[in-house]
Amino acid sequence: MSKRDHIPFSFLFQHPAHFLALGFGSGLLPGMPGTWGTLPAIPIALALHALHNDALYLIVTALLIVVGTWAAHITGQRLGEPDHSGIVIDEIAAFVLMLFFVDFSWPQIVLAFVLFRLFDILKPPPIRYFDARMKNGVGVMLDDLLAIVYALLAMFALLWVWRHVG
16 A cells, blocks of 8 residues: 555454544545544643643653654554554644643644644654654654644744744
8 A cells, every 4th residue: 555545444443553544534635644634633732731730731741752753663564554644643742732832822722733844844854864764653643743843933933033033
C-alpha cells in the first residue's frame, strides 16, 4: 500500500493501534490527512489546559507520544507502509505538545497550527534526514516532534517582532 492508497474504514477498528494511529478516523479523510489529522490535537490540548495542571498535561502528552509511537509502528507494518499518510497520531501528539508552549488564544492556536503544518510539510534539515532513514514508529513520531521545534522558534520570533516592532 502506498502513501496515497485509500484505507478502508473497516481497517480503523481491526486493532486499537489502528484507531489511535489513524487519529480516531481523521487520518482517513481525503485530501490532506496530515492537516485533518492535526485538528483532533486542539480539543485534546484545550481539555488538558482546562485542568490547570501542567504536570498532568505533560504526562498525558508523553503517554500520547509513547503509545502513539507504538500505534504508528503497528499500523505502518499492517499497511505495509511505515509512514502512510493516514497515520496521523504523530501530528496529534506533536501538536498537543506544541500547544503546551503557546498562549491558549485562538490567534496563537491558528498561528501554531499553520507553522507546524508548514514545517511538517517542508521537513527542513535534519527532519528530512530522519524521515528518510527511520522507517518505524520512532521515525514517524520523531519528524513531527522536530517540526514543532522549528514551528515554536518561528512562532516566538514572529510574536517577538509583532510585540517589539509592530
